[in-house]
Amino acid sequence: MTQNSFKEATIASTNRDLLTSAHWGTYWVDVSDGRVTNLRTFEHDPDPSPIGHGIVNVMDGPLRITSPAVRKSWLEHGPGTRGDLRGQEDFVSVSWDEAERLVATELDRVRTQHGNDAIYAGSYGWASAGRFHHAQSQLKRFLNCIGGFTSSVNTYSYAAAEVIMPHVLGDFSSHLERLTCWEVLTESCELFVAFGGLPVSNGQIGQGGVGAHVQRAGMLSAHANGTRFVNVSPMRSDALDQLGADWLPLRPSSDTAMMLGLAQTLIEDDLHDSTFLDRYTVGFERFAAYLRGDTDGIAKNAEWAAALCDIPAARLRTLAHDMAAHRTMISTSYSLTRQEHGEQPIWAAIALAAMLGQIGLPGGGFGFGYSAMNNNGLNRRYVPYAALPQGKNPVKSYIPVARVSDMLSNPGGTVNYNGRTLTFPNIRLVWWAGGNPFHHHQDLNRLRAAWARPDTVIANEWCWNSLARHADIVLPCTTPLERRDIAMTSKDPFITAMDPAVPPVGEARDDHVILRGIAARMGVEDAFTEGRSPDDWLHWIYETSRESAARGGITLPDFDTFQQQGWVRVPLPEKRVILMEQFRTDPETYPLKTPSGKIEIFSETVAGFDYEDCPGHPAWLEPLEWLGRATLEAPLHMISPQPKTKLHSQLDHGIVSRSDRINGRAPVLMHPKDAAERGLAEGQTVRIFNQRGACMAGLKIDESIRPGVVQIATGAWYDPDGPTCLHGNPNTLTQDRGTSQLAQGPIAHSCLVQIEAAKCETKPKIDNPPIRSKLRSAKLACG
Template sequence: MKDLDRKPITNSHWGTYWVEAENGEPTGLTPFEHDPDPSPIGPGMVETRRDALRITRPAVRRSWLEGGPGTAGARRGSEEFVEVTWDEVNRLIADELQRVRRDHGNKAIYAGSYGWASAGRFHHAQGQLKRFLNLVGGFTSSVNTYSFAAAEVIVPHVLGDFRSFLDRMTSWESIAEHCDLFVAFGGVPLKNGQITQGGTGAHVQKAGVLAAHAGGTRFVNVSPLRADFLDRVEADWLALRPSTDAALMLGLAHVILSEGLHDRAFLERYTVGFERFAAYLTGETDGVAKTADWAAAITDIPADTIRDLARRMARGRTMISVAYALTRQDHGEQPYWAAITLAAMLGQIGLQGGGVGFGYSAMNHTGLNRRQVPYAAFPQGQNPVPDYIPVARVTDMLENPGGTVEYNGRTLTYPDVRLVWWAGGNPFHHHQDLNRLRRAWAKPETIIVNEWCWNSLARHADIVLPCTTPLERDDIAMSPKDPFITMMDKVGEPVGEARDDHEIFRGIAAAMGVEEAFTEGRSAGEWLRWLYDLSRQAAARGRIELPTLDELRREGWHRVPAPEKQTVMMEAFRADPEARPLKTPSGRIEIFSETIAGFGYDDCPGHPAWIEPLEWLGKAGAGDALHMISNQPKTKLHSQIDHGSLSRADRVAGREPVLMNPEDAAKRGLSEGQIVRLFNARGATLAGLRISDEIRPGVIQIATGAWYEPAGETCVHGNPNTLTPDKGTSKLAQGPIAHSCLVEVEAAGDVPPVTIGVAPPVIVRGG
């Protein structure tokens, strides 16, 4: 740790903290004084830094080291590793990359690396990996996210963009002042709002909800989980059947249309295709009117409740919020399209406190009133390989080299991947049907990961490169999503022989003769100054003055002033749609999309629609099956620091807890605290039972993030993705559908011990 006249500070996706240190070692974290609602997750960075699961030296799977590429296969996840030197591992990787490039071409390298590794602007594992691979010929890449892939594809067809709207959601201040009714499909789960990608300064979601409540806003929580809304605001709870949100929206739209409550002038000026949608809504095109009674039969929400809600929405200023989770269900494109259409019918898009919003409290920056500063990022260069896959189709790719997949109007061909490289993420957390993924994972000849602890990804790799944690390197958190810029001070030396990702790739680049191209002659510190200087210049062009790097380092943090006016999504478009058209073919909101209709997909028509999900409680033959919701955890970010004390304290007998309604527990003879087995045809997982009437009957909830520990087809630790189906949302987006999942639950028989907290065997040469 360099000498400072202040206490060290750090930033993470879940918050900013002052660092307590003794003798050059971090000992604790104190929440940032400007954060009114700090997350308890952060301290896990200190307590796990030197625990038994820390990876301290490069390690290679024994069979791969002795037999070479293609020999590990099914041993991944079970065989011991051998520690090697950095010089040896750099040579092994350089030789393997040259072999794959020579024999199969660069498209045989898949750099998935879907990750949230660090909030730092420079030490971004994914960016470092992609820059390196681009310099040696490129790689097959992925597009979209597990978070909201269906929205990423559908919303640009409807509104012309998606990502820019995420950064310009109508602010909580505008909602508090102007919104009468806030209808939240998927709720506003404050546990998710603990995080923002790229760093968090002050948490605003709880304060935003409470300020709106104090200002008179009424809330409606449309979710199977009461906990998806803060109790204190006394939201109306509509506990619909999971995966039926689009049907409910259509029922609301039918009431608004049939009772003449829609804004004809808005629809005429700002949208195209409403007549085509209305013909579907009234049943003119398919003989089925999407009435409140029709929606009630699907959603299990009473028809009178649906009619009453529609009328309330039309009476005042209404914000329709759709959670990211709505996209992670079968046909997840439809809820977002239907929500935009419903908001257009009300005619309040672009007005203060009304319209539509995407994912309030999905991350902390949603609704955070802030200036957009185009900070510089570590340059990745250009990928010479044009091939890509939708991110959630990785198992399909590994299983079907040469196969094809329909995606957003294109037919993509899966490459024959021989080498997979992951840095900064964990597919054994994000992906669905993990038993199927594990089988497909045995097919590549080599799997390389950059990782700091022995999580499930590291255990399923061939070559493991130990990387540093944020407290072991200097960086800066500066994200357009947050007004705070924060130094990320190096507080302790790397544990063992761990290296930061830039140094890892510099060493391999040297072995391949591209070190100068990779570093451009700059050290990590020089890169950091270069990035910050470019960012200051970009900010100055927007009339925002940032401190010099030396000034920032002296103070530790800086806050960019808030804009003078409240942010209102699509305000400029509403004010003048001719001068500020959307980036759609028509320049307007496309309630009917000729482009999508032209694709001819049987699972995504040219307008919002109800399409029966693969699995749901209304499915013929579902019987007494339960619908499993596998949502985001409250004690960690995805699977990060799952081995920390905060996460462990939330367990039941060492397993992830599963929430069940008392009716369902009684029907199965189950009791509180019991270890239960969740299962279906795809696999099983063990969990600890918690019983509550805060979840609707017929539904169970278990958070994602428990490190995958398979015993046969069963995860003994409680990972729900052993159960979730691995199918695309539709041919349009091919997103994940984790939330459309039926399971059975029974008392567990023999319960194997959880051993994921013990590092795998590692052979120390000469030891």
Template sequence: MTDQNRDLLTNSHWGAYWVDVADGRVTGLRDFEQDPDPSPIGHGIVDVLDDPLRITRPAVRKSWLEHGPGARGDLRGSDGFVSVSWDEAERLVAAELDRVRAAHGNQAIFAGSYGWASAGRFHHAQSQLKRFLNCIGGFSHSVNTYSYAAAEVVVPHVIGDFLGHLERATSWEVLAESCTLFVAFGGLPLSNGQIGQGGTGAHVQRGGMLAARAKGARFVNISPMRSDALDALDADWLALRPSTDAALMLGLAHVLLTEGLHDRAFLDRYTVGFDRFAAYLRGETDGTPKTADWAAAICEIPADRLRALARDMATSRTMIGISYSLTRQDHGEQPYWAAITLAAMLGQIGLPGGGFGFGYSAMNNNGLERRYLPYAAFPQGQNPVKSYIPVARIADMLENPGGTVDYNGRRLTYPDVKVVWWAGGNPFHHHQDLNRLRRAWARPDTVIVNEWCWNSLARHADIVLPCTTALERSDIAMSRKDPFITVMDRAIAPVGEARDDHAIFRGIAARMGVEEAFTEGRSPEDWVRWLYDVSRQAASRGGVELPGFDDLQKRGWVRVPDPAKRTILMERFRADPDAHPLKTPSGRIEIFSDTVAGFGYDDCPGHPAWLEPLEWLGNAKADAPLHMISTQPKTKLHSQMDHGPVSKATRIKGREPVTMHPVDAAARGLSEGQIVRIFNARGACLAGLRISDVLRPGVIQIATGAWYDPDGDTCLHGNPNTLTPDKGTSKLAQGPIAHSCLVQVEAAPDAPAPRIGTPPPG
């Protein structure tokens, strides 16, 4: 579908790029000229398209091939692989699916496939997998995300919806015009703002922050890391203890309440349950008033600073920003509920520049001014299997078939999974306590993976089906989260015998008699055109005229016009809460939720509360005295292209870097650049040391995304999820709590070299 009269173009979650090709090989990427702040991440793919870690033929784990399903699952990750033909791979997969369906039912097939995959509208790996499995009777699945599971569950109880409010956050343009105080709980780390689901045309986070600052907005960075805000913002830094955000918010709320700074008229008209929450603030329900002094003792921010901040918030046009990271701590539901309540007390929700917003700078599209057009998605069909789990409970599911878990007022039963199939993600990046996951991963009979390189997931599979990258297939990037629609050209032929996911599933579907149901008689080119034409018709009904498909191919991209009216979160609700009620039982903001209270959970009451985390500096011991923050990486999206040059450029002696405060380094006799061992009772990882005062003492920071390279219980490469606890945030959401993690650090002078840079044994 490529138009030969223009340069080749591609798009990704981290940006659009022009593609240079010579002699059938990609020689470089050029930043898209419409992007004012392009990300370097995309350039990392050029050198790894056909490097030694590329999977070029279907491969089967040796023990599984020789002895059949269930053989030596404990060797996943260390066993060798045998290359096979596509014909043999399709036969093995089809036979195993038929065996499991006949003996155990379709609920024994788990399509995890959690992850970002490609930005293409058609070649979206999860959608392709789930459509195929629905054609053969369905599968067990997961719900919610590792990014913000706790918020996904609790926020709808409070304001009726989460994703809708996330996508309609007050825009940076409005913040620049009207906000005078931006209080950022969890900071505004620009590294996260490089990415956007479905494709990114122009990065706006840096420009949005700087514009607001230039117009006079004051920023407050409430984070253990000063580096969570750009130096140019000149932000006030409140270096709280990690996992204590909810306590700090309650202390601010108590000041507003006791000093009469709360907006009672707003609370009466737009909320329910405030008086019950106020009784908790005053200590009438538990004997402990949540004063600024009480909060100061927990979060280690001086009480006078908290009182001053509360007064500033009450007298300014204040935006309360809440990062995704706050949900990834024990009781991660509470900071989001408390932040919404705090904003309600200020009475500025629905006003320009005021209220609250989720995930500013967590993704490029948050706060981006754009139209919301109902673009078509590749149809997955209907899944008749009703079995599901919260996304972060996969190790529990594999260890406890038939066991139960509380989740959002329900009690779920874990399916007895025999086949795990992953396409477009990497659980050995996302999940916590990877040593536990690896043990649980040994239990299923068969693990099937669609992957393009020998990362940690591929190494822990039984059957590996080599797929293409976005540069080896034609597609279109078209997301309501971004105003740019771009063609994604096929720049080179597939490397080796790699196939796109649609071709992989089409081949297996043919063996199982469902090819016509899977393809509907369309080729991939037909599907891409169909998706665009349906989306174009929907856009036209919304008042936006897009070029025809052939015209788009000729130009390569188009930008959808901005909306006529600026975006202000919950503006219509504020204007008339009766005409535009929230989707809560009361139609109002539920500061106290009878629904949540009715669940009777001891770890999630019916209002915002402080609940002591499983691990935090308030209960640190000598064997684990440091709090580890595992942030999103700056040089890759999660673990994607960890083996590429952009990611490798930041490593220290081949390891992921870890940052430690000078005081903590001196206490351990550690020096800049040496290899250290980070450890606790769950495991260990090796990392290269950086010493800096960009974080508070007692805290270390290491990025996620290093490919898991286990040697016993130690990751030689620097994956911090060997250390993080695998526990749910609460019975309400069961989200991950990676940020509530205590560790120790010591020198590792004789550390073995990482092994992940070589293919697995044959």
């Protein structure tokens, strides 16, 4: 049976409407004449996201990749040819047979001549919400079948937290996945202090599928029950208007200084909980000595903090007293980690919560990422669902994910990371599936130069985004609406059937089918598939997960019944989630996984690394770029949050994403005072620039942003014209340096810029597909 006929048979096998799920929601799918015409809201979602509708008009649009394609000079002259033309040169359509041969031949060349560590499977990104058709898992499983690859660790979202929290709390994931739920906050939280705000737009998304959005309702319910919210952010709009939040518009990158000022106020006024600190923490006295100024002669009091964060000292002192007098939740956004020294605000927030002594109590303590994703604060049961096994990677080399430009441009160089010294391998082949580095990464002009160095870049993509345009071989893959899958994640209570609504467009293939064909050419097809079809794998994943659920007292229907029903909701946990409740109740029976078993306000391990940019306790370390160091050339602090109209750069060409464009470009928000000083008007095309690059944007004047700060969301497809992105990608401007030697995370939010009126109206080119010729001869230089 062909792939298309298999899918058509699958569509006909259910007697219900078609259903799908994505990282931003669950939808019923309408189809007419073989085309998806509409996505209807899942009836159990009280606050549906509009993002999903962006796919309807682009599934078979002009930017869809309909056949395998190879960059022209690479095809004619072989690997290593004119890598500097990636992103500029046209592509040639080839057959699947030729594409499979080219990829298999190149993989054999690289691993034979240079070793498997010369293959980098970046593939960072969210890809599909489906449990089986998860692009990164499929690619890594395949590459492990042929000897492995250089990998990456951590995320662009919160790398600094991923590395520092295990030193402070013993691990990261349990403290991310087990946040005190909104129901408990509604009942018990009196004061919610949100460093980085609570942008509900970020709460649209959740890894592995979203059945029902809860963030807005959670906030409003807490507010209605008397919770007072404080929004500590340069953006007033980082909290819902309905919350009536107190707005503290601090300077970006000064959150740590503000937290230290609050902490020292607690000491000065004897408001800290010494009993909690003695029983549950280690190292407080070392930290207190720093706060008092015993170590450097500078007391980190409210006046000191006020000079840095630009919030009046009296207001800081009042807030410290309020936090001590009430059941207080200290929330830190993911964005706080994406700045220079991003480890510090997370560590400082935990120390501050420990000083209040409310960790483990209902409605108190700390939380990382409320409203950053839908699942944070969601009351749910954990089920260890099965996933596609990736096998074991024999290659030991890896990098922190945000150091890809360093690796590509400096083979043999080294980088310090979390107490280790890593050596960069000499990467000859990059393979990306399910993500877009020209969205996630910083200083894209630097990345583009580094990206020219490998011999070959392969991309599995469904549309001509910036990744596909910067590849040598493009393998067209299906969208989730063209294949069968299951949205199944412990982050969400809904398990959802993802139906193939329409056949694949053009010659697009599922990632599994793409890799199976290449595996067959390389003699590892049996190892890759284990003799299972995609439908067999889905059945195995579901039934294995069903068995795991049963061991936890959860009854799920069998696979066939589930397919007929379309969705299942896992029951709520018997007890509502309170972060670190067991540890507080009995720290001897439930110790943390730190060396001491306690919260490490001072970490001997971190101190032992002897990193000047990450000492052994929370500290203020001045960033190189922030308003405290603004210059005439770069007087504005640019922050670049996640977009409201898409997930990262996904569906940037869709109708929802394009609805907020100004003159075809991403909007940039600026305070009226800053606009007036530059003679700029609403709706004008402007140029944002610094020494690293520039981007064009449409101006939106907004009083809800702090003067001296501008905001432009990430996600615009990178559309370079020299050092300038015509489309509005702010990562042409951001710094490509690590948070510190500890985590080496990204620091996009530590960025100074200038803005001026655009001198010309060069239109974005990203809407033009780069296919200009068809294959006329089977005789190829690399054959």
